[in-house]
Amino acid sequence: MKNIIHRSIGSIGAFIGIAVFLAYIPQIFANLSGDKGQPWQPAIAAFSCLLWVIYGWTNEPKKDYILIIPNIAGVLFGTLTFITSF
Numbered sequence: 001m002k003n004i005i006h007r008s009i010g011s012i013g014a015f016i017g018i019a020v021f022l023a024y025i026p027q028i029f030a031n032l033s034g035d036k037g038q039p040w041q042p043a044i045a046a047f048s049c050l051l052w053v054i055y056g057w058t059n060e061p062k063k064d065y066i067l068i069i070p071n072i073a074g075v076l077f078g079t080l081t082f083i084t085s086f
Contacts, residue, residue, distance in 0.1 A: 010066040017070030021049075024077040031084035039085035046078025 027037050049071040056067035 007066075014066045014070045018073045021045075021070070021073040021077040024081045028077070028081050028084050031081065037081070037085050039082045042078040042081035042085070046075050046082060049074030049078060 024042060027042075031037055052071040053068050053075060056064035056071065059067075
């Protein structure tokens, strides 16, 4: 039962984590249309997510995909938001 709760909470957290970074999409479109946003929050978020991806990938005895997957979204969308904000 404890394992089911752990996996369920992890899956919900991963889904919410992806949703957090999908929220960058409107800012990316605004940046591309000329309404530039500030670049530093998404840049720092992308770097933080990159560290978590590395941590999850190097986890032993097995990779932590519940940690890796939403943070890959953070790396991608955070970096894209940062790049388009200039």
